[in-house]
Structures are given as C-alpha cells and as structure tokens.
Amino acid sequence: MALSLDLARAEFGGTAGYLASASMGLPCRATVTALREDLSATFDGGRTPADYEGVVTAGRALYAELVGVDAQDVAIGSQTSVLAGVVAAWLPAGSEVLTVEGEFTSMTYPFLVRPDLTVRAVPLADLAEAVHSGTTLVAFSYIQSATGDVADVDAVVREAARHGARTFCDLTQAAGIHPVDADQLDLTVCHAYKWLCAPRGAAFLTVRGDLQQLITPVQAGWYAGRDVWSSVYGTTMDLAPDARRFDVSPVWPAWVGAVPALELFASLDIGAVWRHGAGLGAMTLEALGEPVQQQAVVTVADERGEKLRALTAAGIRASGRAGRLRLAYHLWNDEDDVDRVVRTLHRARTAV
Known part of the structure; x- marks a missing residue:
C-alpha cells in the first residue's frame, strides 16, 4: 500500500x-540523518570508497522502479548536461535534432555546440506533428522548466516511431511529481535534486537496451568497468555490458542522501x-x-x-x-x- x-x-x-x-x-528527515551520520563517520576515518557501493546500487534500483525500467538500463552521473552530451556525441554528422522553443539549455547546448548537427525548435504543442522523416532525435523535457507545461509524450513517441526517429526526454521536472514511464522512451535523463528531493549530484541516464552497444560512452572512466575495482589502471578496457558502461564515478555524499529520498518517493x-x-x-x-x-x-x-x-x-x-x-x-x-x-x-x- x-x-x-x-x-x-x-x-x-x-x-x-x-x-x-x-x-x-x-x-527529507531521513536524508538529513543519513548525511549527518556519513559525515560523522568520514570525520572519524570510518569510510572508504568501497563503502558507497551499496548506496549507489540501491539508488539505481529505486530510480529504475520509480520510472518503470530495469536497473540494468540505468546509468548514474552527476549533471544533466554531461549525460546529454553523451547522447549528442553519438549522433552522426548531418542529423536533425528536434526540440522545443524555450527548452532548458542542458538539453539543447550539448547539441548546439556541434555545428554539424541541425537543431530545430518548435512550440511544445507542435512537437509531435513536427517530427518528419529527416528527424534523427526528438530531445525534449517531459515538463517544461519555464512554464510547467506537460508534453504529450505518447504522441511524441508515436510520431517518432512512425518516422524512425529516437526519443530523448529530460525527466528532471517530472520524476517525483508526475507519473513517468521511461520505458516508452529511447533515452531519458534526470537530475534528482528537484522534485525527488535528493542532494545535488545524483543524476540518471536511462538507455534502451538496443542502444547500449551503439552509443559510445565518451566519458567512460574506471566506474564504467565491468568490475569497477579492476578498471582503475591500464589500457585494457572491459566496460560493463549494460547501461553501467555510461556511469561516471559518483559524488559519494549525494548518493548517501539520495537513497532515503528515493525510498520515500518509491513508496508514494x-x-x-x-x-x-x-x-x-x-x-x-x-x-x-x-x-x-x-x-x-x-x-x-x-x-x-x-x-x-x-x-x-x-x-x-x-x-x-x-x-x-x-x-x-x-x-x-x-x-x-x-x-x-x-x-x-x-x-x-x-x-x-
């Protein structure tokens, strides 16, 4: 219940x-308590990086439950724009990115910095009907930051599928306040410090399974390895087989505080x-x-x-x-x- x-x-x-x-x-109160306890333990010399594996794993699973995807399709990060940059880097030269007029710039700048992409913006109400056969990616927010307007996600997904375009949706202003089904979208991104009430520094990228081997994890580091503790040195790369290959090393305290918040929202x-x-x-x-x-x-x-x-x-x-x-x-x-x-x-x- x-x-x-x-x-x-x-x-x-x-x-x-x-x-x-x-x-x-x-x-929430549990977040404050968890952060205080972690800071105290760190002050006493009682924490190592490996001690945070549990909270990252828990945070990934809780977020997956909240947005309706499998945990293996969730990558963790710390900034929306950085995760969006991974998606932008994947697009071939000449691709058209369809977005919304007045869209939050963490969802537009990663594409606009590439002069070999065409970025086309339309009013939110016209987004679905603006998808055409030349559109490669539809990049939009579920709920617009400036206005609070809610996208017709079902219509966008339907038209994107009809024209062979992929969908990339920012859930930052939706997760925690509006029901979300990320499974219907190819890619989503979310920073949890707004409606999910987590500390800043806990962000998520969901990647549909068929894209996980197609998108290059351009920000890959030791935390993207199959076994993170054997990925810290050398030139032999063995990336995680699922969306964890897009992970970046976590901001440890942010995840300590994020898990109690995610537990609360997962219970609602x-x-x-x-x-x-x-x-x-x-x-x-x-x-x-x-x-x-x-x-x-x-x-x-x-x-x-x-x-x-x-x-x-x-x-x-x-x-x-x-x-x-x-x-x-x-x-x-x-x-x-x-x-x-x-x-x-x-x-x-x-x-x-």
Whole structure:
C-alpha cells in the first residue's frame, strides 16, 4: 500500500510557503540523518570508497522502479548536461535534432555546440506533428522548466516511431511529481535534486537496451568497468555490458542522501502527488483570475520581478523564469500556501 501524503509531509520540515521545488527540492528527515551520520563517520576515518557501493546500487534500483525500467538500463552521473552530451556525441554528422522553443539549455547546448548537427525548435504543442522523416532525435523535457507545461509524450513517441526517429526526454521536472514511464522512451535523463528531493549530484541516464552497444560512452572512466575495482589502471578496457558502461564515478555524499529520498518517493502514489500539486496550481490561477491549468508548476506574467519580490518579502519561496513568476506545488504544500500567495499578490497589486 502506498504511503499517504499526510505521512510523507511529516518527513519534511520548513515547508510553509516553500514553492520552489522546480528550482531545488527540500531534503527529507531521513536524508538529513543519513548525511549527518556519513559525515560523522568520514570525520572519524570510518569510510572508504568501497563503502558507497551499496548506496549507489540501491539508488539505481529505486530510480529504475520509480520510472518503470530495469536497473540494468540505468546509468548514474552527476549533471544533466554531461549525460546529454553523451547522447549528442553519438549522433552522426548531418542529423536533425528536434526540440522545443524555450527548452532548458542542458538539453539543447550539448547539441548546439556541434555545428554539424541541425537543431530545430518548435512550440511544445507542435512537437509531435513536427517530427518528419529527416528527424534523427526528438530531445525534449517531459515538463517544461519555464512554464510547467506537460508534453504529450505518447504522441511524441508515436510520431517518432512512425518516422524512425529516437526519443530523448529530460525527466528532471517530472520524476517525483508526475507519473513517468521511461520505458516508452529511447533515452531519458534526470537530475534528482528537484522534485525527488535528493542532494545535488545524483543524476540518471536511462538507455534502451538496443542502444547500449551503439552509443559510445565518451566519458567512460574506471566506474564504467565491468568490475569497477579492476578498471582503475591500464589500457585494457572491459566496460560493463549494460547501461553501467555510461556511469561516471559518483559524488559519494549525494548518493548517501539520495537513497532515503528515493525510498520515500518509491513508496508514494505519484499520481496522487500530481493530482495534489496540480490541484493547488489550478486553485492559485483561478483565485488570481488567470487561465486555469492543471499543473503543479504554474506561472503568471512578472516581467519586472515585482510579484516575486513581494512574495520573497512575505517569506514565500518561489522563482522567476522567462519574465514570469513560477510557483511549484509539491506534496508538502496545501491550501494555506495558496491563500498566502493570493493575499500577497493582491496586496502588492493594490499598493501599486
């Protein structure tokens, strides 16, 4: 049985008015405890690199469960753009990459730095129908960082398959807040420090089995070896046979903190988390007289940043992106947060 949202909320502190999960998630109590214990053990000289193998293995398996793939299809890393760079390096010269206008640059720069690729951007709503026979890869975010808009993933996957294109999806703004089926996508990437509430430095790449031997692990190091402890020296390369060949050596403390967070989210009904957050988002927009959207991330125009400054002054943590105020509702938020936002923005508008 899934853990209730009420019990999950109790695992977090300092959540009142925190509407910035799209920028950075909050650590759960178990993460804080694990990090403190690990730091203390390290201070006492009680840790070696080999001691972290268990948390990396656990983190890989938990993430695989969360996004619906096998653990052997999951690689670990520390940065979205670096993992995306592996995908970009694989594409043949002359390939067309179809992406979204206003897409997060960790998903576009790795392709744009290659002048021998064609990068074409279209509005999110037009993404599926923009795939054609010349498209090699569709690179997009499941949920757009700047707007909170949710991609029609099923349509994109269907059209990509029809035209022989591969799909590469960033799950960073989706995993932990929206149900995700990474198994329907060829490649996905995710940094877990936002909605999954892990420390920064724990990221994932999923690679469909038929691609694992086709993509060159250009960042391969000792941690990509079949047996990592016999891959640390020499010129004889024996890479892991599965997605572990794309691993980079882990940021040890990040994984210590990530596992408790991933355990928490793996115990939840993520559909219920989405309905909760999206409901609060819709409630906020309705109260502000804005067009209602069923999204956990909602935005309103704020070209000068006045709304964001008003909320910050009132002790509400939000963010500003692309000339808009961005409000991100996670499992710990409630109607009191909506009321605080609406009252603050109404006062600010009246004071002008």
